[in-house]
Amino acid sequence: MATLPSGLDELIAGEEQLARFLTQSSQFNSKMAKPAAFLPSLKDRETSVSRHGSEPAGSLWAIGLQAAGDRKLYGAAIFKARAVTAAQLEVLADEPPPRHAAIRGWPWIERDPESQKAAQKERAAAIASEAALFLR
Amino acid sequence: MREPVSVRTFGICCLAGYAALNFYARGGSAISAEALAVEKKAAAVVGSGERSQALFGEKAAAISQLRALANDCSEPGWDGNEASAIGPLAVSMAERLVRALPDGLPLPEFAPEPDGCISMDWIQSRNRLFSISVGNNHRLAYAWVDGADRGHAVAGFDGERAPRRVIEGIREILDHGNATIGSR
Numbered sequence: 303m304a305t306l307p308s309g310l311d312e313l314i315a316g317e318e319q320l321a322r323f324l325t326q327s328s329q330f331n332s333k334m335a336k337p338a339a340f341l342p343s344l345k346d347r348e349t350s351v352s353r354h355g356s357e358p359a360g361s362l363w364a365i366g367l368q369a370a371g372d373r374k375l376y377g378a379a380i381f382k383a384r385a386v387t388a389a390q391l392e393v394l395a396d397e398p399p400p401r402h403a404a405i406r407g408w409p410w411i412e413r414d415p416e417s418q419k420a421a422q423k424e425r426a427a428a429i430a431s432e433a434a435l436f437l438r
Numbered sequence: 439m440r441e442p443v444s445v446r447t448f449g450i451c452c453l454a455g456y457a458a459l460n461f462y463a464r465g466g467s468a469i470s471a472e473a474l475a476v477e478k479k480a481a482a483v484v485g486s487g488e489r490s491q492a493l494f495g496e497k498a499a500a501i502s503q504l505r506a507l508a509n510d511c512s513e514p515g516w517d518g519n520e521a522s523a524i525g526p527l528a529v530s531m532a533e534r535l536v537r538a539l540p541d542g543l544p545l546p547e548f549a550p551e552p553d554g555c556i557s558m559d560w561i562q563s564r565n566r567l568f569s570i571s572v573g574n575n576h577r578l579a580y581a582w583v584d585g586a587d588r589g590h591a592v593a594g595f596d597g598e599r600a601p602r603r604v605i606e607g608i609r610e611i612l613d614h615g616n617a618t619i620g621s622r
Contacts, residue, residue, distance in 0.1 A: 325518065328507055328549045334564045337581070338549035338557040345520040373518050416577040419555065420590035423569055423581035431564045431583045 308400035310353055314393050316384035319355030320403065322433070323366040325373040335379035335433050340426040342408045349405040351393065356380050356436050363438060365401060377437035385432035389425040405429075500536050500545040504529065504556065511550040522554030525574060531597070532556045532572040538600040544612060546570075555579075560608050568611045570604065582607055 304312040314320075322340060324330055329339040342349045352365050356378075366375045386393045386405055396404040408425065411418035510516065511524040535558065536545065546558035555573040571579040578601065581590035593601035 326510075326516075326550065328510075328547075331547055331561060333561065336547070336549045336557065336559050336561070337567070337569045338551045338559075341552050343517070343519045343552050344522065371518055415553075416571075416573075416575075416579045416592045419553070419571050419573075419579035420581055420592050423557075423571060423579060424588055424590035427567060427569055427581050427583045428588055431567070433564075 306395055306397050306400075308353075308397055310395070310401065312395050314353065314383045314395060314403060316382065316387065318353060318383045319380055320351040320383055320386070320393065321354045321356075321362060321366070321378040321380050322349065322351050323369050323378050324376045325370050327376060330377065330379070330435055330437075334435055335430055337423055337427040337430045339379060340405075340429045340433075341422055342405070346404075347406070347408055347410060349408075350396075351403050351405060353395070353401045353403050356434070359436075362436075366438075368399065375438060377435060379430070379433035380436055381429060381433035385429050388432070389428035391425055391429075496545055497536055497539075500548075501533050504532055504536065504548050507548050507550060507556070511554075516550065517552060519552070521550070521552040524550055524554050524556060527574040528554060528556055528572060531574070531576075531595070532558065534597045535570070535572055535578075535595060535600060538595075538598060540600065540605060543605065543608065560611060562611050562614055566611050566614055568608045578604065580604060580607070582611060584611060 306312055322335065324335060324339055326339075329336055340349055350369070352362075352369065354362050354365055356362060362378060363375065366378055369375075383393050391405050391407045393403050393405050396402050409418055409421040411421070508524045508529045511521070514523045515521060516523070532548070539545065544560065546560050549557040549559060551557050551571060553573070555571040558570045558572060560568045565583060565585055568582045569580060573579075576595050576597065578593050578595050579590070580593065582588060591603070593604050595601055
């Protein structure tokens with residue numbers, strides 16, 4: 303199995319934890335990260351995540367701050383990779399930066415943007431329902 | 439020639455009328471059957487007015503939150519990537535939907551989406567939620583998670599009446615307990 307520059311295996315196991323960093327206060331409430339936090343970017347049609355769990359927290363927030371750039375880092379939604387596949391999506395290693403991965407396979411229906419959006423929302427909601435919220 | 443009625447004069451008249459209604463509604467010294475009937479009607483009008491005010495107040499607060507969110511995301515790239523700005527048309531549609539929600543239905547939380555839509559979320563718990571995307575047109579994309587069940591669909595919105603299917607879906611999620619709306 304191939305090893306990445308970060309030292310992680312290229313293949314992401316179902317039990318591996320992933321972090322989606324939250325840079326908007328409206329992306330979460332007191333209980334969970336909202337589905338909108340997991341929707342793909344328009345540019346590359348994927349959702350960026352980091353291959354990191356809630357511990358060690360120092361390392362998690364260091365990666366998060368780098369990912370956030372100028373934006374405020376509020377916290378992270380942590381979920382297992384199997385939540386992604388259960389939502390009929392895939393998560394693939396995508397370094398650099400180290401530990402970066404991308405959720406891909408989002409439905410894209412050019413002729414019907416609303417149907418596309420509804421299908422994406424269902425998958426995003428499915429991941430959100432499996433993600434634990436960690437605030438800084 | 440008639441003098442135009444100023445807004446101020448109109449407001450004073452309304453206030454005076456409402457105050458008079460309040461006097462009757464709170465019960466005065468009415469003794470005749472007619473006076474009691476007037477008192478009862480006045481109480482009904484005042485009660486209805488107070489309920490409307492309470493509802494309007496909640497919806498006004500929700501609309502303020504919505505506008506604040508739109509303001510934060512009014513420039514492209516608000517997500518640090520290439521997210522589309524939330525435009526005035528999406529805000530207008532979302533406001534219309536908030537106003538069209540039936541009385542008694544908890545109000546949603548809002549979140550920005552990368553394509554410039556506004557997400558309106560009713561979150562009962564992590565496993566029970568209903569989420570609508572409001573964009574620049576009359577079609578609403580929505581999805582829900584209800585325990586192990588989940589799904590998605592699209593509904594038309596005429597700008598005045600919230601789609602029945604959507605309202606039924608939200609109620610089904612919320613009927614499992616009290617919504618955590620505004621729990622932030």
